[in-house]
Amino acid sequence: MDTVTGFLLFLALTLAALGIAVVSGFEARRKIHIPAVASAVVLLLVTIYFAERLGRQYDLESAGAIYPVHLFFAKTTTPAYLLPILTGIRTLKRPETLVWHKRLAFLVLLLTVITAGTGTAMVFMADKLPS
Numbered sequence: 473m474d475t476v477t478g479f480l481l482f483l484a485l486t487l488a489a490l491g492i493a494v495v496s497g498f499e500a501r502r503k504i505h506i507p508a509v510a511s512a513v514v515l516l517l518v519t520i521y522f523a524e525r526l527g528r529q530y531d532l533e534s535a536g537a538i539y540p541v542h543l544f545f546a547k548t549t550t551p552a553y554l555l556p557i558l559t560g561i562r563t564l565k566r567p568e569t570l571v572w573h574k575r576l577a578f579l580v581l582l583l584t585v586i587t588a589g590t591g592t593a594m595v596f597m598a599d600k601l602p603s
């Protein structure tokens with residue numbers, strides 16, 4: 473699959489799965505919520521694969537300060553997914569964890585938006601390498 477198409481397709485699918493995860497979480501529909509989260513994580517990994525392939529077509533350092541900023545958010549956001557996953561698993565046994573699950577879920581969603589935004593800006597600002 474063409475790198476740009478693959479990236480845009482899997483980014484859209486990841487956002488759709490995250491949207492379903494948030495709505496089903498608020499509706500307490502666990503049989504939808506948990507598979508939606510699992511799908512979002514797998515789709516995110518595929519999106520990261522295409523993003524890295526896309527990045528190899530550009531001189532990312534030429535984008536300037538946005539490059540280390542994006543790398544910082546990318547390296548923080550990916551492991552941060554463990555926070556809602558672990559608190560979500562704990563909420564199944566201890567419902568009082570839900571308040572922390574919700575806070576951390578929204579923190580991760582915010583980090584995801586920042587990572588996607590800085591990544592898109594970085595690619596737009598970078599010089600394309602000759603192919």
Ligand code: HEM
Pocket residue numbers: 493494497498499500501502505506509553556557558559560561563564570573574577578580581
């Ligand atoms: C990125 C990952 C996740 C996001 C964005 C997310 C988001 C949410 C949101 C917004 C809620 C509603 C909170 C509220 O009603 O105040 C929720 C509830 C919940 N989530 Fe998650 N979640 C994630 C991962 C998980 C995982 C991995 C599990 C378990 C394996 C899980 C289990 C639950 C449970 C049990 C509830 C409570 C449902 C109920 O009230 O019956 N979540 N989640």
